[in-house]
Amino acid sequence: MAVRDPFRVELLPGTLDLLILKTLSAQPMHGYGIAQHIGRLSAEALRVEEGSLYPALQRLKLRGWVKAEWKLTPTKRRARYYALTPQGRKQLAHEVSAFDQLVAAVRSVVRPA
């Protein structure tokens, strides 16, 4: 097991899939890029473990939400790029709205109006 960084925010269960799908909705990306992208956008608050990332990618692939393809990076290295399928795009919309509902629900409990 990799040593866990105690200062990082733990991901809510189920949100990793959402983050990956969202990242890929902009453009196809390889695994390393996905992790970097999520880290950068969250100002390094969210850190994606490789041990979670790659199983998650395979899970999404198994469900048919992403597809994978070997391509060359701008620096001419071979990397496996993941891209959203039309089905994945639908799933993303679905997960975003589910997440919004969850956040709203949590907020209404934590900070009652």
Next chain:
Amino acid sequence: MRTLLRRLLHMIGLRRFEADLREELHFHEEMAAEAARHAGADPEEARFTARRRMGNQAQIGEEVRAVWSPPALVDLAQDVKYALRGLRRRPGYTAAAILTLMLGIGATTALFSVLNAVLLKSLPYADSGRLAQVWEHNLPRDRPENLVSPANFLDWRSRARSFESLALYTWASAPLTGDAPEILPGRAVSTNFFATLGVHPALGRLFVPEDTLVGAPVAMVLSHQLWIRRFGADPSVIGRTVVLRDATARVVGVMPPGFRPMGSEEYWEPWAMTSNLAARRGRYAMVIGRLREGITAEAADRELHSIAASLEGEYPVFNKGWTADVVGLQDQVTGKARPVLLLLAGAIASVLLIACANVANLKLGQVLARRTELAVRAALGASRGRILRQMVVEGLVLAAVGGGLGMLAATLGVRLLVRAQLRQIPRLQEVGVDFRVLGFALLITALAGVAFGLAPALALRERSLRQPLSRRGGEGGSAPHGRTLRGALVSIQVALSLMLLTGAGLTVRSLANLLSVQPGFDPKGVLTVQLRLPGDVYGPPQKKAAFYEELARRIGALRGVSEVGLVNFLPLRGVAPGTSVHIIGQPEPPAGQALVTEVNTIDAAYFEAMRTPLVQGRGFTSADRLGAPRVVLINKTFAQQVLKGAPPVGQHIRVDMAEPDSVLEIIGIVGDMRRDGLDVDPRPTVFYPFLQGPPADMTVVIRTSGLPTAMATEVRREIAAMDRSLPVLSVETLESRLAESTADRRYPMLLLSLLAGLALILSAVGLYGVLAYIVGQRSREIGLRRALGATSAAIARLVAKEGFRFVGLGIAVGLAASLATTRYLGKLLYGLSPGDPVTLVLVAGVLVGVAGLATWLPTRRALRVDPAVTLREEG
């Protein structure tokens, strides 16, 4: 559904997947290292950091793979692991179950493979269902399947509408000279013979009508075996000429391996259907026909009956009392073996059933005994479905191991059976392990195991699963869980075993009866050598006589030889020719009711060499030769059945085989010989003195004082010394001949005995298993009884009573079933009735004895139960 498809695709590209994953993770690590370097770390440290961040790549790989592997498969692997561990922990149960499966599956598969090949598979000819054999049938003499007269055949062929083609064939032979002279057995066949069977040559061509034109070169087709043996499998043999009797023949074709419709042919020659065949002179050929599409053998049979009836009217002298029968070829080939094979099939099925009952019984006992373990697992959160699946997997693992060993046993068994060369079972050389049969046996036993493992597990409701826990170790009370069911299984096993044992017992006793029959000669220490003098060298009778007399003298002079006799048809080898006989001075019997006798030609020393007694009158002397008055000997049966008690010596008879009108004087009577087998009553026989008409074929009967086979080389040397090119047809002892004549009974008996022994062992295991379980279950009760003062005898009675309740029921049912079925043993029995009480009592006794043994071990365990321990546990 889609997901499933993707998983399947994933499995196909598994190797690719692993490589991709490795490369992907490697790429990730390098990128991370590069990023660290850009951030200012030194390369070594950057790599180290990256690697640490990546954690354990193997671990990631594991998790990625887990995404793809179907969840059931992961559990299945675990179940198999558990099952193997569990089986190792219970070696007794495992060994019993695997042994049962191995024997059950192996033995039944081997035997069913034989049955299947012989009975069920069709013959190796095109559309073989339409092939049929045609026989003549003498009604007054009750001789069905008689050979056919070519003249009648020609009439059938021109009149019958049921057949697409009818082919005629008969025995032929060709001496092959060279370093190892031999006489090739062959067949002369009408040119449409091969086309009728629908077979094709492996090499060259088959016969065409032009082959039988006058002046055409004689064509010859070789068997595959002969081609390999004598011609070194040389393809250029086609077109080569060989010497065939007094002419040269050209080899035109070679048949594929295994084509030997009559079992022994080495070659075929064409038989011209010339006009001289139309003369009605004897029945010596066989006929095979291909039925027209849609015509059954029965319909053809009816047509041939009516044609034969009109031929009877047209040629009464030759055809009075004769009709013609059509028999489907499949029936013809397997007909005689069918009852025996069906009987064996029943016996095999019984053993398979017993094996199933055993597996079920073992499984049932296991589940019941493991209730505690199952309860613990349920309490720890295993779902009922999971536990059930565990049971099924365990059954399947057992079936796989047992089945694998069974497959080995089956292969071995088939090889043994083929080697045993059951003479009565045709086409044995075509038998291989039949994998459909193997699968069937495997399935049945596995099903039995799984079903009976599941049934009680299903009955264990959640509540009852936990129950044993509250009852300390699950050895609770006398709850008769599954006891009745297991007892019933044992009863069935005992009943089936008893039936098999009865069958085996009856056949064993029959064989003993048969072997105690006196054959009328003494086979011990006798070597026989069969010779055939070629007609072109030994034409005149004097020449043949001189040769055989000199040979007998030379062999008689060898050390260790006490007597040498000569005979043309040795007992136990083929059928001697029979013909009608007339007693001079008695009125001629009406047509078709002539008296019939077999005819044999012997020399003066034959009966002495065979140790067959002269009963009355005198034997032949060297004075009974050509030119002297014609004399014959008769056997006792002839005196009784043909002469009907009239004083035989001095009577004159006329036999239709000798030259017409020659009158023969009976000079003596000899004892009867059983020449067609120990179970066939002797027939009336007339013996001619060899010197008054020496045949070309003779068998030399050599009585030795030592081991007869040891003389074979010296005898061959004497033959070669007289004529180096003379082929020896066969050299064998009379005893081996006799043993072979009982093979038809010996093998079914052997197989039945094997199966019965197997059944007995399996049943004993089953009974032992049940009793051991009951004793274990009731050990508390037994302990209490002992504590209350029950004697050892009382405890033993208690256990025995349990056991013999099942055994008694099984024996009763088995005896009833045996009485109902043993009559199907029919011809296998000799000298006793199917309900032979001695056998039944003996067999029941054996079963009771074995049951007693199987009861003894659990009883001993029951007697060792210590009342003190029980009381402490109760406390």
